[in-house]
Amino acid sequence: MTGNRIVVMARHGESEWSKNNVFCGWYDSLLSDRGMVEAMECAELLRQSNFKFDRAYTSLLTRAHQTLKIITNQIDQPNLPVEESWRLNERHYGALTGFNKAELVNKYGEKQVHIWRRSFDVLPPEMESSHKYYKAIWRNPKIVSAAYASNEKFPNTESLKETMERVIPYWKDYIVPSIQSGQRVLIVAHGTVLRSLIKYLDGVSDYDICSINIPSGIPFVYKFGDDMKVVSSRKFLGDRRRIEEGIARAATIGTH
Numbered sequence: 001m002t003g004n005r006i007v008v009m010a011r012h013g014e015s016e017w018s019k020n021n022v023f024c025g026w027y028d029s030l031l032s033d034r035g036m037v038e039a040m041e042c043a044e045l046l047r048q049s050n051f052k053f054d055r056a057y058t059s060l061l062t063r064a065h066q067t068l069k070i071i072t073n074q075i076d077q078p079n080l081p082v083e084e085s086w087r088l089n090e091r092h093y094g095a096l097t098g099f100n101k102a103e104l105v106n107k108y109g110e111k112q113v114h115i116w117r118r119s120f121d122v123l124p125p126e127m128e129s130s131h132k133y134y135k136a137i138w139r140n141p142k143i144v145s146a147a148y149a150s151n152e153k154f155p156n157t158e159s160l161k162e163t164m165e166r167v168i169p170y171w172k173d174y175i176v177p178s179i180q181s182g183q184r185v186l187i188v189a190h191g192t193v194l195r196s197l198i199k200y201l202d203g204v205s206d207y208d209i210c211s212i213n214i215p216s217g218i219p220f221v222y223k224f225g226d227d228m229k230v231v232s233s234r235k236f237l238g239d240r241r242r243i244e245e246g247i248a249r250a251a252t253i254g255t256h
């Protein structure tokens with residue numbers, strides 16, 4: 001039988017820093033009040049469609065955990081096994097972390113800020129150790145222990161390209177075996193992580209990926225055949241108007 005392997009993905013709800021229009025990346029911002037509501041709405045869509053899971057995958061960042069917790073409570077699976085990895089963290093936004101997006105548009109122009117946000121391979125400047133948020137990131141115990149446990153050098157900036165280079169091996173080595181063993185998988189992650197998976201799974205070009213934006217808190221579904229070929233791609237759940245508004249919101253830079 002083919003087409004019976006279902007994976008649900010969702011971006012976390014709005015964070016405090018997204019609400020304030022600030023580049024967030026690896027900074028561990030919490031969900032805003034609106035983000036909590038978005039996570040509830042995400043959970044409700046899954047509950048209405050009777051989704052149940054065997055395993056969830058997420059990042060080390062609290063905004064993703066908060067979203068996942070709200071979902072698992074709402075679908076009556078509070079003890080769902082959860083795997084977390086730094087490889088599912090949001091892209092590291094380098095020296096842009098903590099800066100207001102509208103202010104950077106005023107300083108560098110909309111085109112440059114769009115390139116930093118959505119291009120495939122243009123890196124933001126690196127975050128130096130003197131950066132205001134360097135210590136805050138490196139004081140996150142989860143990031144510190146993941147760095148100790150890994151032999152790799154952790155990034156100080158990433159574009160979508162570098163993010164894909166850590167996300168896709170994790171997909172292949174950890175998530176695919178779980179799907180192939182028959183587990184129903186939920187992934188709660190971040191905009192650039194989900195764009196990485198979409199680019200890889202749907203074969204999106206380096207150019208076309210620049211215009212793909214992921215709404216917060218709206219689940220979407222992939223179906224795979226037994227050979228892990230995509231049978232049905234990126235089907236968002238819920239109301240069409242809300243989905244379109246969410247995508248437009250993820251694309252736009254706020255004005256404040």
Ligand SMILES: O=C(O)[C@@H](CO)OP(=O)(O)O
Nearest residue numbers: 018022023024025117191
């Ligand atoms: O700041 C960030 O980490 C991301 C997601 O909130 O922002 P953007 O949508 O601009 O990539």
